[in-house]
Amino acid sequence: MRQARELLRKGASWIxxxxxxxxxxxxxxxxxxxxxxxxxFSPCCAILAAGLSSISSALQxxxxxxxxxxxxIDQSIQxxxxxxxxxxxxxxxxxxxxxxxQGIFNQIQTLTxxxxxxxxxxxxxxxxxxxxxxxxxxxxxxxxxxxALYGSVPAATDASQxxxxxxxxxxxxxxxxxxxxxEIDALSDLELQAASQINQSIQNAAPGSAPIIEAQxxxxxxxxxxxxxxxTADLMRLRAIDLANSSADIKMGATNTASxxxxxxxxxxxx
Amino acid sequence: MHYxxxxxxxxxxxxxxxxxxxxxxVVAITVAGVLVSTxxxxxxxxxxxxxxxxxxxxxxxxxxxxxxxxxxxINTTRSAINNLYQNxxxxxxxxxxxxxxxxxxIxxYRTLMxxxxxxxxxxxxxxxxxxLENAIRDHQVNNFSALTQAxxxxxxxxxxxxxxxxxxxxxxxxxxxxxxxxxxTLKVSDSATDLELQAADSIETTASEAAPGSAPFLTASxVASSIRSQALTQKMLAAExxxxxxxxxxxxxxxxxGAAFSTQxxxxxxxxxxxx
Numbered sequence: 086m087r088q089a090r091e092l093l094r095k096g097a098s099w100i101x102x103x104x105x106x107x108x109x110x111x112x113x114x115x116x117x118x119x120x121x122x123x124x125x126f127s128p129c130c131a132i133l134a135a136g137l138s139s140i141s142s143a144l145q146x147x148x149x150x151x152x153x154x155x156x157x158i159d160q161s162i163q164x165x166x167x168x169x170x171x172x173x174x175x176x177x178x179x180x181x182x183x184x185x186x187q188g189i190f191n192q193i194q195t196l197t198x199x200x201x202x203x204x205x206x207x208x209x210x211x212x213x214x215x216x217x218x219x220x221x222x223x224x225x226x227x228x229x230x231x232x233a234l235y236g237s238v239p240a241a242t243d244a245s246q247x248x249x250x251x252x253x254x255x256x257x258x259x260x261x262x263x264x265x266x267x268e269i270d271a272l273s274d275l276e277l278q279a280a281s282q283i284n285q286s287i288q289n290a291a292p293g294s295a296p297i298i299e300a301q302x303x304x305x306x307x308x309x310x311x312x313x314x315x316x317t318a319d320l321m322r323l324r325a326i327d328l329a330n331s332s333a334d335i336k337m338g339a340t341n342t343a344s345x346x347x348x349x350x351x352x353x354x355x356x
Numbered sequence: 357m358h359y360x361x362x363x364x365x366x367x368x369x370x371x372x373x374x375x376x377x378x379x380x381x382v383v384a385i386t387v388a389g390v391l392v393s394t395x396x397x398x399x400x401x402x403x404x405x406x407x408x409x410x411x412x413x414x415x416x417x418x419x420x421x422x423x424x425x426x427x428x429x430i431n432t433t434r435s436a437i438n439n440l441y442q443n444x445x446x447x448x449x450x451x452x453x454x455x456x457x458x459x460x461x462i463x464x465y466r467t468l469m470x471x472x473x474x475x476x477x478x479x480x481x482x483x484x485x486x487x488l489e490n491a492i493r494d495h496q497v498n499n500f501s502a503l504t505q506a507x508x509x510x511x512x513x514x515x516x517x518x519x520x521x522x523x524x525x526x527x528x529x530x531x532x533x534x535x536x537x538x539x540x541t542l543k544v545s546d547s548a549t550d551l552e553l554q555a556a557d558s559i560e561t562t563a564s565e566a567a568p569g570s571a572p573f574l575t576a577s578x579v580a581s582s583i584r585s586q587a588l589t590q591k592m593l594a595a596e597x598x599x600x601x602x603x604x605x606x607x608x609x610x611x612x613x614g615a616a617f618s619t620q621x622x623x624x625x626x627x628x629x630x631x632x
Contacts, residue, residue, distance in 0.1 A: 106374070234530055302576055
């Protein structure tokens with residue numbers, strides 16, 4: 086404490102001895118000292134403050150108000166879409182239904198694989214196995230199996246050309262229909278497989294992608310309709326040939342009757 | 357930064373002032389200090405007021421002009437989209453109306469159509485055909501042996517080799533086989549039809565609670581079901597094709613054998629005439 090007092094006494098003594106230096110140093114430091122910035126009470130700052138206040142007000146009313154209105158509308162749209170258009174619980178419910186349907190379809194697919202073979206004799210068994218094979222590669226064997234069971238076209242020495250033509254045409258229609266049946270079975274198996282794949286895709290789809298899968302399914306349905314038409318066409322061909330055969334029987338009966346009449350007339354004339 | 361510069365300046369100026377040896381040096385340091393503090397340390401003069409006003413006005417013009425116009429346009433567009441969604445594309449009252457219609461049609465048709473489809477069509481009057489009729493109409497796929505038995509009881513067995521030619525036996529066996537194949541296929545189809553109807557009912561029931569966003573799942577699944585339905589129809593058509601083909605093949609077989617018999621008969625007659 087005493088040392089401090091002694092130091093102060095020396096300092097005051099030095100200042101008294103160097104008054105001019107102290108005064109000039111104080112003057113220079115006073116000039117150089119960093120004064121605080123001019124207050125907001127100057128005219129420039131008042132204008133700036135008023136301008137910023139106007140900008141803030143405009144931002145709040147024009148931009149803030151406008152954005153709030155847009156936000157309100159967007160929230161309304163979002164709620165509408167979430168609750169009315171794409172409610173998550175109903176989407177999940179639809180997906181769950183698709184899963185349940187897959188179970189039903191698996192049962193149907195199992196049903197279609199049940200064997201229905203019934204023939205007991207070798208020739209019939211061979212043809213039946215071929216017809217129920219669902220394998221398009223087996224079509225090449227159909228004609229041989231058919232001929233083994235139903236016989237071949239009579240030789241030229243055994244039947245008239247007309248009869249041979251009718252027999253050949255009828256065999257052709259019957260064999261073609263049997264081959265078509267194998268084709269249709271194979272195609273329908275593939276359709277069932279594709280339908281299962283499509284159904285599984287639907288389970289994993291989003292509401293926006295489901296219509297794409299639906300479009301693909303529609304295309305498959307069109308294709309399936311075309312296969313059905315192809316099968317129906319062969320069925321109609323079979324029935325047309327059957328009808329033509331009935332007509333041919335009448336025609337040949339008439340021809341044979343006329344021929345017999347002529348031969349009897351010849352016999353009577355000779356006698 | 358400003359305070360640091362001042363502290364540095366004060367230290368240097370103070371040290372020089374204390375170290376000055378003459379009054380002339382003190383005055384010189386004072387003048388130099390004043391000059392340095394004025395020219396180097398003093399802050400630059402402020403900008404003019406006119407520039408600030410113009411800048412503020414420009415910002416306000418942008419806010420009240422371009423930005424407000426753009427926000428109004430966005431607001432109008434979003435409002436229009438909202439109205440479009442709620443009033444034209446997905447009006448809630450029409451969505452509810454569609455759901456109600458599905459429910460109403462379920463109530464109107466489902467039971468009625470099921471009762472029509474399930475009407476008893478059995479018509480046989482004798483015991484053996486009744487047994488066969490039951491077997492072919494029971495929608496079961498686990499009693500094929502009973503079907504075969506009932507079919508054999510009604511239509512008889514294949515003739516023994518001592519009672520008929522091999523060709524007749526083969527054709528008869530093939531006819532019976534394809535008939536039984538078709539009857540078995542129809543039992544499978546009946547069973548599958550029952551499952552298809554279950555699927556259709558499930559889809560329709562779910563449709564009665566569906567939203568526009570969940571309906572595409574149902575329609576896609578319904579189309580997949582239609583593909584299956586077509587496949588099953590094709591299997592029935594394939595069976596029909598086999599059956600019809602066997603039918604005309606059988607008739608054609610008679611025609612072939614007629615030709616063979618005619619040839620044999622011609623040979624017999626020729627032999628007889630030659631002997632006479």
